[in-house]
Every structure is written in structure tokens, then in C-alpha cells.
Amino acid sequence: MKSRTIKVDTLARVEGDGALYVKIKDGTVADVKFKIWEPPRLFEAFLRGRNYSEAPDITARICGICPIAYQMSSAHAMEAALGVKVDPQVRALRRLIYLGEWIESHPLHVFLLHAPDFLGYEDAIQMAADHPDIAVRGLQLKKLGNELMAFLGGREIHPINVCVGGFYKVPTKKDLLPFVDKLKWARDASLETVRWTATLPFPDFEQDYEFVALRHPDEYAITEGRLVSNKGLDIAISEFEEHSLEEHIPYSNALHSRLKERGAYFVGPLARYNVNFDKLPPIAQQVARDVGLGPVCLNPFKSIIVRMVETVFACDEAIRIIEQYEMPDKPRVEIKPRAGTGHGCTEAPRGILYHRYRLDAQGVIQEAKIVPPTSQNQKSIESDLWQFVRNYIDLPTDKLQWQCEQAIRNYDPCISCATHFLTLHIDRE
Amino acid sequence: MTGSKGAPGRPRTLIIGLGNEYRGDDAVGLIVARRLREAAPESVRVLEESGEGAALLESWQDADTVILIDAVHSGAKPGTIHRFDAHVQPIARKFFRFSTHAFGVAEAVELARALGRLPPRLIVYGVEGKSFEAGVGLSPEVEAAAQEVAERVLGEVR
Numbered sequence: 001m002k003s004r005t006i007k008v009d010t011l012a013r014v015e016g017d018g019a020l021y022v023k024i025k026d027g028t029v030a031d032v033k034f035k036i037w038e039p040p041r042l043f044e045a046f047l048r049g050r051n052y053s054e055a056p057d058i059t060a061r062i063c064g065i066c067p068i069a070y071q072m073s074s075a076h077a078m079e080a081a082l083g084v085k086v087d088p089q090v091r092a093l094r095r096l097i098y099l100g101e102w103i104e105s106h107p108l109h110v111f112l113l114h115a116p117d118f119l120g121y122e123d124a125i126q127m128a129a130d131h132p133d134i135a136v137r138g139l140q141l142k143k144l145g146n147e148l149m150a151f152l153g154g155r156e157i158h159p160i161n162v163c164v165g166g167f168y169k170v171p172t173k174k175d176l177l178p179f180v181d182k183l184k185w186a187r188d189a190s191l192e193t194v195r196w197t198a199t200l201p202f203p204d205f206e207q208d209y210e211f212v213a214l215r216h217p218d219e220y221a222i223t224e225g226r227l228v229s230n231k232g233l234d235i236a237i238s239e240f241e242e243h244s245l246e247e248h249i250p251y252s253n254a255l256h257s258r259l260k261e262r263g264a265y266f267v268g269p270l271a272r273y274n275v276n277f278d279k280l281p282p283i284a285q286q287v288a289r290d291v292g293l294g295p296v297c298l299n300p301f302k303s304i305i306v307r308m309v310e311t312v313f314a315c316d317e318a319i320r321i322i323e324q325y326e327m328p329d330k331p332r333v334e335i336k337p338r339a340g341t342g343h344g345c346t347e348a349p350r351g352i353l354y355h356r357y358r359l360d361a362q363g364v365i366q367e368a369k370i371v372p373p374t375s376q377n378q379k380s381i382e383s384d385l386w387q388f389v390r391n392y393i394d395l396p397t398d399k400l401q402w403q404c405e406q407a408i409r410n411y412d413p414c415i416s417c418a419t420h421f422l423t424l425h426i427d428r429e
Numbered sequence: 430m431t432g433s434k435g436a437p438g439r440p441r442t443l444i445i446g447l448g449n450e451y452r453g454d455d456a457v458g459l460i461v462a463r464r465l466r467e468a469a470p471e472s473v474r475v476l477e478e479s480g481e482g483a484a485l486l487e488s489w490q491d492a493d494t495v496i497l498i499d500a501v502h503s504g505a506k507p508g509t510i511h512r513f514d515a516h517v518q519p520i521a522r523k524f525f526r527f528s529t530h531a532f533g534v535a536e537a538v539e540l541a542r543a544l545g546r547l548p549p550r551l552i553v554y555g556v557e558g559k560s561f562e563a564g565v566g567l568s569p570e571v572e573a574a575a576q577e578v579a580e581r582v583l584g585e586v587r
Contacts, residue, residue: 061451064479108483112532112540125536128543135544142483 002027006401018413020404022389029393032385034378034408036254047368052078052337052359053164059355059370060159065108065414068101068149069348071162072223073355073370078164080238081342081359082335089328090166091223096321097152097162098222098346099314103186104145105349106269106307106314109412110197111138114304117406118200134196137189141311144186148179148318166332176322183322187315191287194308198291203403206298207387209380210262211271214347220272220279220313222347229265230274237345240354246371249378257376264379267351268411269310270303284313300384300410307412337363348373350412374413381411442473442586443492443548447480447499447534454507454558454571457578458498461556464579473586482537486546494550496582499534500571501555508557508570510578515542515551552585554578 006022023031043062047055055074060067072094079086086094111134112124121127128135152171153159161168212233216225228234235243246255259265277285277295288294288309297306339361345354351373358367384407392400446462449455459477466475476488480499489495501511503521513520519542520535534553541547556578559568567575 064481108532112483112536123536124532125539125543128540132544135540139483139486143487146484146487 003030004397006397006404008401008405020385020408022385022400022404024389024393027393029386029389032382032389033251034381034385036252036374036378044368044370047357047365050365052082052357052363052365053335055355055357055365055368056162056164057160062370062372063414065105066101066348066350066353067159068098068153068162069346069353070355071159072098072346073344073348073353074357075162075164075344076223076346077342077344077355077357078359079342080344081340081357082164082338082363083340084165084333084335086166086333087328087330089326090170090331092321092325093152093167093170094162095223096318096325097149097159099318099321100145100148100152102145102222102314102349103311103318104142104149105412106311107138107141107145107193109349109409110193110304110307110311111135111142113412114406114409115197115200117402117409118202118304137193141186141189141193144182147182151175151179163332165335166328166330168331170328170331172327173322173325176325180319180322183315183319187283187312187319190308190311190315191283194287194305194312195291197305197308198293200304202299202301203388203392204299205301205384205388205391205407207300207384209266209271209298210259210264211274212259212265212267212352212376213272213275214345214352215275216279220276220281220317224346227345227352228275231262233259233262237354238343240343240345240371241356241369244371246375252378254375254378256378257371258379264383265376266300266380267373267376268303269306269349269351270297270300271351272347273297273306273309280309280313281316283316284309287312300407303410303412335363337361350374350414351376372414374411377411377413381408381413384410441492442494442496443489444469444473444475444496444582444586445485445488445498446475446477447485447497449479451563451565453560453562453564454556454567455500455561456565457500457556457558457567457571457575460567461498461554461575461579461582464575465582468579468583469586480533482532482534482540485534485537486541489541489548489551490546492548494552494586495548496552496554496585497534498554498556498578498582500558500561502558502561503555505557506570507559507568508574510574510581511555511557512581513553513555515547515553520553554582 004024008020019035021033056071059070059074116127154161210229210231212229214221214225215228246257249256341358343356354371356369388407446458448458462477515538520538556574
């Protein structure tokens with residue numbers, strides 16, 4: 001009988017190096033492997049023996065795209081271990097710098113990495129030649145996110161201003177106000193982009209996912225909340241390890257996560273959207289409804305629309321925070337080291353990023369645990385590929401390969417983070 | 430991340446060293462940039478960047494002459510110096526694959542070309558690396574090449 005193999009040794013347009021292997025035998029899917037080649041990063045081992053205060057700056061080095069997420073999860077975990085509560089305005093500023101990271105990360109993925117898939121372009125460069133206005137808008141949006149991060153973080157890549165207990169330096173309200181007009185432009189540009197992404201051709205594909213995201217009673221959760229799923233999970237972040245498992249898989253350098261007795265789960269923009277639609281501001285809910293996206297979306301290809309709905313939210317929320325901001329009396333809380341264990345979990349652009357640290361009485365790190373979003377999504381990525389290839393098995397191999405790569409990009413995988421590289425193979429026998 | 434801009438009316442020259450400090454020979458662009466910051470004429474701006482493409486597009490938008498220096502991995506002998514003039518040839522993406530960024534140096538140059546936003550003069554120096562493993566320090570071949578690249582770049586901007 002006929003057999004086919006799809007092999008992509010180095011997947012393009014994903015952050016880091018990974019590969020895909022699909023084997024089709026006698027018209028059925030025989031094997032799917034999503035492989036992460038990038039060598040293990042061993043950050044958890046580097047952290048042992050370092051002072052609690054060093055964790056935000058060390059872990060920020062794990063990723064050049066989402067350093068704020070690492071700083072926030074580590075700072076929150078340390079604050080939990082040390083019994084520290086930050087000033088409400090400091091909390092608001094942290095949410096603001098985090099929104100900057102979303103505004104930087106989402107448009108980069110939507111415009112430069114994912115949209116070319118839908119329009120049949122090899123890459124963003126070809127797309128830009130035909131749609132220069134769209135490429136320029138994407139770059140401008142991303143730039144605004146960078147500016148916000150650089151302004152609050154001290155510099156763009158690997159920001160240095162976030163510390164355990166708060167910030168080294170906080171801005172005045174007057175410093176922040178010039179961002180408001182830019183954010184209003186960005187909110188309009190994002191609304192327009194939601195409408196544009198909704199016109200893209202989407203494969204008919206849905207799965208019965210378990211979506212896991214932070215949920216907070218008063219806001220679209222980013223920096224705090226409980227871990228909640230659409231299927232009944234509702235736990236404190238400190239209970240995460242009791243409910244999840246990490247497994248070493250021979251063909252991947254990143255650990256695979258699953259929920260005990262539940263299996264694969266899905267984190268990131270689509271998960272947040274499905275868990276927290278009611279917490280989006282009216283402007284974001286309205287545009288989602290206008291383009292035919294209800295409160296529940298089970299098609300991972302539509303995550304490109306959801307990323308832009310979240311960008312609308314991010315701009316809107318950043319404006320609100322700046323307008324309500326009052327400079328706190330002190331940028332940070334004084335800290336007295338003590339022994340303890342702390343957990344931090346925040347919504348990185350790609351989904352929940354969990355940190356746990358155990359400190360000794362001097363505040364020296366005895367144990368560190370980091371679970372990045374892409375490792376958590378690996379099982380769902382593979383499950384999508386199994387199902388997608390089953391549904392679309394009659395497609396010519398080149399078209400099937402194209403759509404498998406697109407299905408991986410639905411998750412905006414950050415392989416650099418997860419290993420703590422991408423390549424594609426489809427085998428047909 | 431921003432330096433002083435050249436006085437208006439004068440040609441604006443920008444040198445950008447790219448790389449990752451902590452991945453062996455990948456740091457060569459950054460190291461060359463640091464040496465040039467001392468040695469280059471005062472009117473020349475010198476930046477260090479990670480190699481994320483969209484940020485690169487931003488950094489060179491007001492410059493007349495841009496010189497990029499980065500480590501490459503093309504299979505040539507370690508320490509080999511490649512020089513590309515972006516207005517004469519496209520920048521081969523395969524050369525600059527040793528970036529974990531999905532949208533890196535080659536993509537930034539080609540996107541700028543597609544959008545009509547290439548600086549009037551854009552030269553890319555690629556230094557063939559030997560080791561890109563985690564760790565600090567250049568291999569001897571790349572260290573020797575770093576010195577030569579710094580001199581050649583100085584020759585271009587004087």
C-alpha cells in the first residue's frame with residue numbers, strides 16, 4: 001500500500017529550532033512527532049545557590065521575546081515565599097509593562113509569522129510586497145509594545161527595572177501620559193486588524209480541548225488569579241504541581257506536560273479567551289462578536305483573530321491603567337530574607353508560565369522549577385496534528401505539510417523557552 | 430538602546446553588532462561593536478542588538494549608512510569573513526540561521542527591501558563561527574577575524 005512521510009527538519013517562522021515528522025501508512029496516520037531540538041537550557045540548575053533577588057534578571061534571559069513574563073513569574077514567586085505584598089500602583093505598573101509585552105509579541109506573530117500561512121505566502125517578506133500597509137501596521141504596533149517595555153523596563157531586550165518587591169524606579173504620571181494617544185491609535189489599528197484577520201480562510205477544524213488559564217474575579221487575568229479550565233479545574237497556583245505531570249519524551253528536548261487523570265491541555269490566547277471572555281472589556285467583546293467569534297472558539301487556526309482581540313484589550317487596558325495611575329510613595333517594598341517556598345504563575349503571551357522556588361533562611365535559592373507555556377502545549381500540538389492529518393489525509397503532500405506547519409504556528413511555539421529548534425517530516429508508506 | 434543621532438544634514442552612519450553574549454562565537458558582532466565604539470569617529474553611532482528583526486528595522490530607519498556585523502554558520506572555515514552589500518545581492522537566510530529568532534537579520538533586510546525602506550547603504554559583515562554552544566568567549570579563529578572585521582569596518586566609515 002501507499003505510504004507517505006512529511007519531514008520538516010527545521011520549521012520556519014517559529015521562535016527557536018524544532019521539527020515535525022508525520023508518517024502516513026495505508027491511508028491512515030501512523031505516527032506524529034513534534035520535536036524540539038534546541039538543547040536543554042538548564043536554567044533551573046543555574047538558579048540553585050543564587051540569591052532570591054537575582055531570579056528575575058537571570059530568568060529574563062531565557063527568552064528575548066517574553067522576558068517580562070519570566071521576571072513577573074519569578075518576582076511573584078519570590079514575593080509569595082517572602083511574605084511580601086506590593087503596592088496597588090506597583091501592581092498596576094507591572095500589569096502595564098506586561099501589556100507592553102503582549103502588544104510587542106502578538107503583532108509580531110500575527111503579521112510576520114502566522115498571516116503569510118493563510119494567504120499562501122512563503123514568508124512575511126513576500127506578503128509585504130503585496131500588502132505593505134499591513135506589514136507597516138504590524139511593525140508599528142510591535143514598536144509601541146517595545147517602547148512601553150523599554151520605558152518601564154529600563155531597556156527593550158532583557159529589561160532590568162523589575163525587582164522582587166516592586167521596581168527599582170517608577171515613572172511619574174506625566175512620564176506615562178504621552179503613551180495614551182499612541183495606545184488609542186494602536187487600539188484602532190488592532191480593531192481594524194481583528195476585522196482583517198477574520199476574513200482569512202480558516203480550515204474547518206475543532207477539537208474538544210481543555211483550556212487552562214488564570215482567572216481573576218475583577219479583570220482579564222495576567223499577573224494573578226486561580227488556574228481554571230473550561231472543564232472544571234479550579235485550583236490555586238500553589239496546587240499546580242499536584243495536578244500536573246511533566247514527562248520526558250525521547251524525541252524532544254522539552255518536557256511534555258499533562259494534567260493528571262485529564263491529559264493534554266491547551267494554554268495561551270485561545271485558552272484565556274475561552275476561560276475569560278466575560279472579563280474582556282466591552283470594546284474587545286463587541287469586535288469579537290462583530291466578526292462572528294462567540295464566547296467559545298474551538299478552532300485553533302482562529303487564534304490569529306484571538307491574538308488581535310487580546311491586543312485590542314491590551315491597548316484598552318493600558319490606557320485605563322495610565323489614566324488611573326498615581327505614582328506610589330515607594331517603588332518597592334523592603335525585604336527581609338526568610339526560609340520558605342513560593343509559587344508564581346503569570347500569563348506570558350503564549351500562556352501560563354509557572355515558577356516555584358525554595359529559599360533558605362538567607363534567601364538563597366535551594367530549588368527552582370520553571371514550566372514554560374510551549375512545553376505545556378506540546379501534547380495539544382501533537383493531538384491537533386494527529387486529528388488534522390486524519391481529516392485532511394487526501395490533500396497533496398505539499399499542501400498537507402503547509403497546513404501542518406500552520407497548525408503548529410497556531411500555538412506560536414517559543415522553542416527557546418520550552419527547552420529550556422523546529423524541522424517537519426511527513427512519511428507516506 | 431538609543432544613542433545620539435548625528436547632526437541633521439550630515440551623513441548618518443550606524444554600526445550595529447548583533448549576537449548573543451552567552452553562545453560562544455555568536456557574540457562576535459557584539460565584541461566588534463564594543464571595539465568600534467572606542468575606535469570609530471565620534472559622528473558614528475554604534476549599537477548592540479540581539480538580532481530580533483523588527484527591532485533592527487526600527488534602529489536603522491534614520492541612517493544613511495548602516496553596517497551590520499553578525500556571526501554566521503554557512504559551513505565555511507571558522508573565521509572566514511563574508512561581506513554583503515544589500516543593494517547588490519539579497520541576504521541569504523541560510524547564512525544567518527544561527528539565530529533563535531523567527532524573524533532575524535536576513536528577514537529584516539529583505540522586509541526592508543520589500544517595503545522600500547532599505548538604508549541608502551547597507552553592508553553586512555558575517556563572521557563564520559566555530560562554536561555556538563552555551564558559554565562565554567570566542568574561539569581563536571573568530572577572535573582573529575574579529576580584529577580584522579573591526580579594521581575593515583573602520584576603513585568603510587572613515
